[in-house]
Amino acid sequence: MLVLDIKNVNKQYEHFSLKNVSFQLEQGYIMGFIGINGAGKTTTIKSILNLISLDGGEIHALGKDITQHELELKQEIGYAFGDVNFYNRNKIKTLTKVIKTFYHNWDDETYRRYLKKFNLNENKKIAELSTGMKVKYSLALALSHGAKLLILDEPTSGLDPAARDNLLSIFQELVQDGEISILFSTHITSDLEKCADYITYIHDGEIVNSAEKEAFVDAFRLLNGSKEQLELVKDHLISYKTNSFGFTGLIYTKDFDRSQGIISAVPNLEEIMIYYSRKEEAYV
Amino acid sequence: MYNLLLKEFKLGVNPFFYVLPLLTGALMLIPGWLYFLVILYFCFLTVPNMFAGYKSQNDLMFTGMLPVTKRDVVKAKVTFIVILELLHIVFAIIYGLISVRLYPNMTYYFFSPTIGFWGLCLVMLAIFNLIFFAMYYKTAYKYGAASTVSITAATLFAGVAEWLGIQSPLVHDLFKGSGADSMTTQLSILLVCTAIFAIFTFLAYHIGYKRFLKVEI
Numbered sequence: 001m002l003v004l005d006i007k008n009v010n011k012q013y014e015h016f017s018l019k020n021v022s023f024q025l026e027q028g029y030i031m032g033f034i035g036i037n038g039a040g041k042t043t044t045i046k047s048i049l050n051l052i053s054l055d056g057g058e059i060h061a062l063g064k065d066i067t068q069h070e071l072e073l074k075q076e077i078g079y080a081f082g083d084v085n086f087y088n089r090n091k092i093k094t095l096t097k098v099i100k101t102f103y104h105n106w107d108d109e110t111y112r113r114y115l116k117k118f119n120l121n122e123n124k125k126i127a128e129l130s131t132g133m134k135v136k137y138s139l140a141l142a143l144s145h146g147a148k149l150l151i152l153d154e155p156t157s158g159l160d161p162a163a164r165d166n167l168l169s170i171f172q173e174l175v176q177d178g179e180i181s182i183l184f185s186t187h188i189t190s191d192l193e194k195c196a197d198y199i200t201y202i203h204d205g206e207i208v209n210s211a212e213k214e215a216f217v218d219a220f221r222l223l224n225g226s227k228e229q230l231e232l233v234k235d236h237l238i239s240y241k242t243n244s245f246g247f248t249g250l251i252y253t254k255d256f257d258r259s260q261g262i263i264s265a266v267p268n269l270e271e272i273m274i275y276y277s278r279k280e281e282a283y284v
Numbered sequence: 285m286y287n288l289l290l291k292e293f294k295l296g297v298n299p300f301f302y303v304l305p306l307l308t309g310a311l312m313l314i315p316g317w318l319y320f321l322v323i324l325y326f327c328f329l330t331v332p333n334m335f336a337g338y339k340s341q342n343d344l345m346f347t348g349m350l351p352v353t354k355r356d357v358v359k360a361k362v363t364f365i366v367i368l369e370l371l372h373i374v375f376a377i378i379y380g381l382i383s384v385r386l387y388p389n390m391t392y393y394f395f396s397p398t399i400g401f402w403g404l405c406l407v408m409l410a411i412f413n414l415i416f417f418a419m420y421y422k423t424a425y426k427y428g429a430a431s432t433v434s435i436t437a438a439t440l441f442a443g444v445a446e447w448l449g450i451q452s453p454l455v456h457d458l459f460k461g462s463g464a465d466s467m468t469t470q471l472s473i474l475l476v477c478t479a480i481f482a483i484f485t486f487l488a489y490h491i492g493y494k495r496f497l498k499v500e501i
Contacts, residue, residue: 046501049348049349051345051348051349051500051501052500052501053498053500070351070353071351071352071353072351074349074350074351075351079349081345084342084345085341085342086341086342086343086345086346087295087341087342087343087346088341089341090295094294094295095295097294098287098290098291098294098295099350101287101290101291102287102350102351102352103351
């Protein structure tokens with residue numbers, strides 16, 4: 001079953017636009033939503049939560065249209081924004097007391113369990129929590145109202161490696177039973193190498209590719225060759241960097257001709273992102 | 285809607301603003317003062333401070349994520365402000381009753397705290413609400429211009445009312461002359477003013493809601 005089905009979403013701003021954004025997420029999986037800063041990740045996430053109006057396209061979450069079933073869906077969607085703070089001078093206790101009144105399926109027992117599991121002290125103020133703890137608090141809230149889809153915007157940004165790893169393990173644990181699905185945006189691609197099942201890559205408001213992780217990476221090749229070899233493939237490369245020995249460049253696997261004898265390797269997500277975002281610069 | 289109202293009470297505003305009516309109300313004890321100011325302090329202090337709090341605490345985003353309709357969001361906020369306004373008026377009335385007993389032979393140059401005067405205060409708040417909410421919900425976070433214009437309008441109303449109370453024989457008679465002693469006249473004024481308050485505040489909610497629909501969070 002698809003928990004998220006985004007079709008041809010368009011949104012026009014003065015200096016930026018989302019262009020025909022489409023991707024799907026299957027139930028029980030983690031999808032990494034990657035892109036450089038300003039690529040449209042948060043705008044897409046806001047449109048999934050119906051916080052902005054669309055100029056075109058459709059968004060279905062858990063099988064229902066978000067614009068028509070916003071309230072029902074918000075009961076079943078959990079969220080965590082890594083860099084936004086709400087009422088951070090209030091204690092966790094106070095905030096929870098208010099938030100729980102909004103959810104029909106709120107379960108105090110589950111909430112207590114997650115507080116304990118995540119080592120959250122109810123008497124602490126939000127401002128006193130580390131970034132990682134804030135994300136864990138959001139997760140505890142989401143799971144206590146029985147959220148089936150978790151939408152996390154940059155939950156790991158600003159976290160130390162140990163806290164990131166800890167959070168990623170939690171994400172994996174959550175999807176294990178196949179009931180909960182996670183969409184999480186990040187520009188820290190190593191997080192996704194560890195835990196994502198699917199990758200969706202957005203660049204300048206357009207989806208470059210959305211696929212299962214291995215297939216996603218396999219669609220690209222990183223080439224290493226001499227300056228002479230560069231001339232052979234230059235027109236097919238997405239972008240390239242030259243150095244005193246030759247060049248390194250990214251190419252779509254389908255455009256790569258192995259018979260040219262250029263050394264090729266499967267790139268990692270970071271390399272794909274770096275070379276893809278150099279694409280425009282190359283033609284300036 | 286009740287959970288949103290509860291949210292406003294528990295998170296939206298510093299408890300100081302629940303105590304403020306007790307403090308500003310005490311200004312009614314100043315003999316023969318310009319009593320419109322007692323209520324205007326709500327507009328001067330509470331409203332800009334509260335809405336600055338909403339802005340700095342990301343209330344718009346926080347509320348936007350909750351499973352609530354935009355209609356209820358506006359309704360709760362307007363209701364909350366009305367509750368606070370009534371709190372200010374009720375405390376001012378109580379202090380006013382004390383004031384008239386403390387200084388029984390006072391000559392009032394400005395309006396004395398009569399029933400009709402409290403009606404005028406409601407009209408002043410009605411004007412404030414209508415302008416404030418209509419302007420605020422264009423963005424749902426910028427409160428500066430909305431506060432400035434609505435406070436100016438409410439103050440102007442108070443100024444004109446006081447001026448008419450001195451200059452116009454009709455208004456003078458209603459509030460300070462024979463009308464002041466007639467319970468029927470005073471209650472009629474209060475009734476009409478309460479109706480104006482209700483209509484203007486409902487309009488404020490309605491316009492606010494229509495504008496909030498177009499706001500991108």
